[in-house]
Amino acid sequence: MDLIAVFIVISGFIALFYAGFLVYRIRRESSGTEKMREISNAIHEGAVAFLNSENKILIIFIITLSIVLGGASLIPESGMHWGTMVAFILGAFLSIISGNIGMRIATMANAKTAEGAKQSVNKGLSIAFSSGAVMGICVVGLGILGVFGLFLLFTEVFALSIAMTTNILFGFGFGASSVALFARVGGGIYTKSADVGADLVGKVESNIPEDDPRNPAVVADLVGDNVGDVAGMGADLYESYVESIIAPMSLAAVAGGIALQTYGYNAIILPLLISAIGILSSIIGMLFVRTGKKSNVYSAMRNGLFASTILVAIFAGVATWYLLNGNLGPYYAVLAGLIAGIIIGLNTEYFASEKQKPVKRIAEAAKTGPATVIIQGLVTGMMSTVIPVISVVVAMILSYVFADFYGVALAAVGMLSVLGISLATDCYGPVADNAAGIAEMSGMGREVRERAESLDAVGNTTAAMGKGFAIGSAAITALALISTFIVSLSLYYSPEQLLSFLSLSSLTSPYLVAGLFLGAMLPFVFIALTMGAVGRAAYSMVEEVRYQFKEFKLLTDPNSKPDYKRCVTISTKRALHEMILPGLLAVISPITVGIVFGFVGPIGAGLAGLAGLLLGSISTGFLLAIFLANSGGAWDNAKKYIESGNLGGKGSDAHKATVIGDTVGDPCKDTSGPSLNILIKLMSVVTLVFLPIFIFFG
């Protein structure tokens, strides 16, 4: 095992070194004209300002929860260890770090990408992809080092039992979850309030093009792409990544559990080893992308992802065979997760692609006006849930058959093993989007603008796939966490108690059904809150832009200059203000149900209610997240389909109808949908962290 430990640690450091190397290379690229650097700097400053403001709120949140966790550990009856608090703080800290790094690089690379696009489309793509790769690689590197470091700390230095240590590790997941909550929800509200606000006054009311420098909200819009799609997405997947590793470790560590009996203690290390293999495979896959410099780089990116996947598929098998003495059951579970992830990504691509029927049908519906565009988009999004659900269900049952609940948790590890490269392709999108904006704002000429826009178009497709992947991984991670929840109960209950609890928590319990209904309701409330927040924040932005248009005579006086900063400040303040309520809801709901049901009902009612709550929120949250992401993506691309000259092209009535569809889709796909990923994971991890307390209340 020592050799394996070294391998895991090295993989983490290789990731960080490779990220450093990429940063060095990106820095050497030119940032273009002064005008471009100026815009890039404004975006950078806006993004950093948002992160700093957000971090202030986060720190209060983290300190509060640390006090709760630390305080609970002082009460022996609570069954909680102080290590959970330490893990919590570290998890939050590392997530903040990786989000910060990713966003700083992304805001540095945007002007360089635009400048690169002057040379060639592929040059621009290469820079944008490298900056995305920094984010992807940092996330997985810091993820594996954090989890394994804590594991070694508590087992080796403090000599805690492995079961206790894995329990503490959920604190790490909780820390990552908390950051993700604010980054995703706050970032999501920010990005769309700026976007919708800019569009409503700019494109719709005043008929000026997107990213027009006269629009005062345009910088806030570009900042939004970074805080939402880079920092938010990164924190979301950082959470999925670490929790997917911790869940099977914990399952394997359960004393008397099936995994331990069947595979021995190596089963605890297997998830880490597979993740380490995934990191190296991702880096190799990225090298594949580089070689494709002269060919179509979109297929190069896809080929890189497939290459990484194949490498993981091969070496994970070898590793499992070696570590578990030829027992390949868990490997098949990993494989099931890996394949399910790819199918979900491809499904999203199909439903959101301009080249496929669903988007074309929405565009066709534009002939009869905006109402039919909306209806057809809703139909598309709802229909797009079928394949992801069936994929997850099949992966879950197969991995359960192959390796019990340990297998279900490993399926999540499999799906997320290629996160390094898949996150790189996701984060490429917002950088390309920013580059197109900078090209437009700095007046780089039609050819460069068109190149930058074509980069942006590829980014839309990869971002759509990335969203599908993020949702799928959130669902399977949450399932892994729930599996752990159920199996963990055996740590606290005798077999007889457990049997009685199981029959209570089974269907015969109205508490379970009650929890299920409440859980299924939460995603609806979460969507209403976040979407309403976008509406309110966008409205403030609309008023500000209208004010500046009028006051500074921006549209009539060519010498006037908009005040970008005021818009950035509005987005920041509103987003941070609006994220509090949904954030609290996610944390408080499981705690409330666990304690209230425990008080009101018979023994086990609290746990049954919690189980129902989690299952209800996961199933409904997963479906609504796919629905929102794919409806939104399809509306967006239906608009692009018409803009590229079909059905009357830009400016036609059909185009106007799809612009309305796109505006509706924006908060769906970039705010409410992604926020659900966090909701379902966070509730599960809160349940696991506070499990001793819920058991105390029955």
Add this chain to the structure above:
Amino acid sequence: MDLIAVFIVISGFIALFYAGFLVYRIRRESSGTEKMREISNAIHEGAVAFLNSENKILIIFIITLSIVLGGASLIPESGMHWGTMVAFILGAFLSIISGNIGMRIATMANAKTAEGAKQSVNKGLSIAFSSGAVMGICVVGLGILGVFGLFLLFTEVFALSIAMTTNILFGFGFGASSVALFARVGGGIYTKSADVGADLVGKVESNIPEDDPRNPAVVADLVGDNVGDVAGMGADLYESYVESIIAPMSLAAVAGGIALQTYGYNAIILPLLISAIGILSSIIGMLFVRTGKKSNVYSAMRNGLFASTILVAIFAGVATWYLLNGNLGPYYAVLAGLIAGIIIGLNTEYFASEKQKPVKRIAEAAKTGPATVIIQGLVTGMMSTVIPVISVVVAMILSYVFADFYGVALAAVGMLSVLGISLATDCYGPVADNAAGIAEMSGMGREVRERAESLDAVGNTTAAMGKGFAIGSAAITALALISTFIVSLSLYYSPEQLLSFLSLSSLTSPYLVAGLFLGAMLPFVFIALTMGAVGRAAYSMVEEVRYQFKEFKLLTDPNSKPDYKRCVTISTKRALHEMILPGLLAVISPITVGIVFGFVGPIGAGLAGLAGLLLGSISTGFLLAIFLANSGGAWDNAKKYIESGNLGGKGSDAHKATVIGDTVGDPCKDTSGPSLNILIKLMSVVTLVFLPIFIFFG
């Protein structure tokens, strides 16, 4: 008990006699001018033509399923009785009858209502309400006579055991379900394809008012109100009504069950007795409405409903006390259901009312265009799920605490006990809507038109409440059926087997979770199919209307006449064609999951999967149904709010934005949303009817 039996039978016959009396009175009213009668006849013929075509398909469906049920009963291992087939046929037959009666009266009363409005608003209201009352009273009368008649037939004439008899009764529910499926889905597609088609070409493209006689789709639109909102709604609630009575009867009849042990055999009769009390209370409540002739009849309708509720609340207590020897536990469960039903209705009223904040906020959002109208409507609908879910959860837990699962089933009886009068207020809506259309088409002058429109406005509010009530009752009926499913297992399994099954079917089973995910997915697919169907059918209608406008020069030549019949035929054909796929989905899904999971997994996997499937579809279906109904209602009334002179009034940009919202909301609230009621109930009742077969396959 004999006296009680007589009382139950008499209550059913009183209902039918009272309905006959109302018909007699309505017939005596004048149908107005020849023009009005002509239009009314056209609507009547269109509606009857649709019902006849629908019934042809239904008969094939019923014969097929009868052969399946009859064939299964010939195989002794299946454990099924031929009585199920008989009950199935009778259930379908009675549902068709009550739908037919309701619709024939409604299409007869529309012109009479318009003519009545000439005299006074209240005269019109009285006629419309009476015609709704015929439907309401027929549904409950035929419901209770059907259930109790079959019960007596099998226990007294064929001397079957009570447990076997109640099992057979689910066949009756299945028959009602099958009719409801086609009536709701087909009717829903019909009504909205005609409506959207008429509006898109008429109001949007050609700028002619709603219900303009030159629009060839206008009769189809008016027919749609009847086949969707009268026949469809009636069949939906007929199903809820009979199934809610059968479920607690069956639970009480389970040998060794808690209900039987605690309350004795009278517990089997209690649901029938409470329903009988509900029928008489509804009729008395209707008399209250009559007395309010000179005052505001809207509050009179509401007062009537409240009066009935109070009567039920009092006499159900007396009946329970008498029948169960002073044991009032089940009575509290009835009360919990009754109150939950009212809260859900009031919640819908709040979220869809022009006078409340949610609708006003949508109207405000119209200032920034249609996109924000859509977003705000989505937010409103999502938020409106909170109170209904909490109401159902609280009612379920309380009724479980008071009387175990028998209590949960009785809560459904309580909620539906006042169906007679509440359905009357629902069905009033489409009659008033038709009356307004006839007033417009026959050129009755501004004053009468305005009166008819004000009748229509009240109808919108009552229809919204009715929709909320229909959804709530569907959810609680489905919960009652699931409770029966779980408890029924004890008929087939020994206690030891059951315990092992329970632990398997509990959370530790991935088959349950898999079923849950699939179940949660079905409502999304169902919505996509039905909403897509409306789009496709509306498109055919748009083409036909455009064709007629051009070919017959309807807009330019004042002597030209549109061909209404062609549009009616298109709606009929398309609706019937499009309802097949979602219909089959609802029936086939539980059968597939039950058998496939049973084959693939260990013993109990099929049943666990089924349980998950039902729970998933109920929780998600319930939420989506509320969301769609309330979003749709709120969009509709936001438009009406602006039309009544606010924010620029008719013709303003804000108005146009809300028209788009209304068009999106139409299929949500009148097609897809209501169809979900059927989906969740039908899947539960299919599971119960085929339970012996699922158990055979494990």
